[in-house]
Amino acid sequence: MDMKISQRSQQLQPSATMKISAQAKQMIAEGLDVINLGIGEPDFETPKNIEEAAIAAINDGKASFYTPAAGLADLRTSVAKRTAADYGLTDLSAKNVAITTGAKMALYATFQTILDPGDEVLLPEPYWVSYAEQIKLAGGVPVPVPVGETFKATTKDLAAKLTDRTVAFLLNSPENPTGVIYDREELSALNDWTKAHDLMVITDDIYGQLTYNGATFTSIAQLSDHLDPRIVIITGASKTYSMTGWRMGYAIADASLISKISAFLSHATGNPTAVSQYALLEALAGEQGQVELMREAFEDRLNTIYPLLTEIPGFSLPVKPQGAFYLFPDVSEALKLSGIKTTGELVSRLLNEAHVALVDGTAFGVQNHVRISYATDLASLKTAMARIKDFMLQFKD
Numbered sequence: 001m002d003m004k005i006s007q008r009s010q011q012l013q014p015s016a017t018m019k020i021s022a023q024a025k026q027m028i029a030e031g032l033d034v035i036n037l038g039i040g041e042p043d044f045e046t047p048k049n050i051e052e053a054a055i056a057a058i059n060d061g062k063a064s065f066y067t068p069a070a071g072l073a074d075l076r077t078s079v080a081k082r083t084a085a086d087y088g089l090t091d092l093s094a095k096n097v098a099i100t101t102g103a104k105m106a107l108y109a110t111f112q113t114i115l116d117p118g119d120e121v122l123l124p125e126p127y128w129v130s131y132a133e134q135i136k137l138a139g140g141v142p143v144p145v146p147v148g149e150t151f152k153a154t155t156k157d158l159a160a161k162l163t164d165r166t167v168a169f170l171l172n173s174p175e176n177p178t179g180v181i182y183d184r185e186e187l188s189a190l191n192d193w194t195k196a197h198d199l200m201v202i203t204d205d206i207y208g209q210l211t212y213n214g215a216t217f218t219s220i221a222q223l224s225d226h227l228d229p230r231i232v233i234i235t236g237a238s239k240t241y242s243m244t245g246w247r248m249g250y251a252i253a254d255a256s257l258i259s260k261i262s263a264f265l266s267h268a269t270g271n272p273t274a275v276s277q278y279a280l281l282e283a284l285a286g287e288q289g290q291v292e293l294m295r296e297a298f299e300d301r302l303n304t305i306y307p308l309l310t311e312i313p314g315f316s317l318p319v320k321p322q323g324a325f326y327l328f329p330d331v332s333e334a335l336k337l338s339g340i341k342t343t344g345e346l347v348s349r350l351l352n353e354a355h356v357a358l359v360d361g362t363a364f365g366v367q368n369h370v371r372i373s374y375a376t377d378l379a380s381l382k383t384a385m386a387r388i389k390d391f392m393l394q395f396k397d
């Protein structure tokens with residue numbers, strides 16, 4: 001018999017951000033001077049105190065064994081306490097927390113737990129690449145929601161896509177790929193609307209600590225002092241603590257939902273890697289100075305490259321982003337100027353000719369945009385902006 005591949009897998013697209021990044025890394029390995037602005041990964045090494053806690057856990061023999069599927073009890077308690085303090089939620093305990101293999105698995109487990117076949121999830125465009133694929137893998141239907149120029153979904157935008165199959169709304173703020181942050185008033189309107197239509201809200205708060213130039217982060221989960229059972233908070237350590245490789249994420253929700261998520265995890269991953277859990281314990285309990293230093297570095301990078309980007313012919317980004325570490329300019333004019341037909345082709349020519357890796361915005365559901373990650377050192381960012389500018393200048397008369 002020939003190999004069999006399920007229909008589910010056949011319709012699955014590989015992660016576009018991981019693909020471009022792998023291509024850039026391959027070119028770098030071949031000795032080419034490529035600057036990779038394709039990846040959503042902080043370039044800092046994980047803070048030393050966290051690495052040392054992991055080494056100590058190994059040396060003490062603690063990292064050798066299975067832990068509970070939803071994570072170590074102490075770690076769940078620590079996440080609950082931190083979230084309660086940060087979000088002003090009064091009644092969180094370990095039972096509200098599942099530790100997962102990255103926020104990616106927290107999202108995957110959530111979709112598997114809440115969606116039935118045909119259930120629709122509202123996804124404001126642009127949206128992070130994995131949401132749509134994960135929703136489909138759970139039998140659900142991702143419903144892209146076009147939004148206005150500010151890149152923020154309003155209740156009117158959502159209402160246009162509401163059907164009797166809609167069960168959930170996915171919110172990501174600060175957002176990947178636009179860097180926009182929803183304010184309290186906007187969140188309040190969205191919260192009231194989702195409540196009125198009895199929708200779950202999955203709030204991906206993974207960039208919540210990365211806000212710049214005085215902007216502040218509010219989560220939709222923070223609007224009341226009790227965690228609403230309709231809301232699932234998804235977050236993790238990857239971006240805040242520069243711990244992408246450790247794969248530490250968490251879902252925070254009503255205890256009965258978390259117990260179902262834990263049951264799912266017990267069959268899917270078993271526990272998240274024990275040594276990483278000890279590292280996360282230290283990340284949460286240890287001193288937080290490095291977190292602020294990394295945030296300041298991102299702020300500096302944003303403030304340096306945003307003006308450089310606006311000088312590139314054909315690249316337009318009128319509103320400066322406030323969070324995460326991405327810029328999502330409109331490149332319609334760049335396509336017109338250059339005669340290049342698609343953003344895919346533009347990205348490919350920038351990689352091969354200017355040696356800068358960006359991501360095609362269509363991966364996030366939006367035409368005529370590219371995503372630029374500034375999770376790279378300042379010197380490389382400046383060089384990359386100069387290379388893109390030079391590439392575009394060749395098309396000016």
Ligand SMILES: Cc1ncc(COP(=O)(O)O)c(C=O)c1O
Nearest residue numbers: 040102103104128176236238249
């Ligand atoms: C919006 C968003 N959510 C979730 C994740 C997943 O992060 P991780 O699985 O590393 O915790 C990412 C990573 O790029 C992201 O950008």
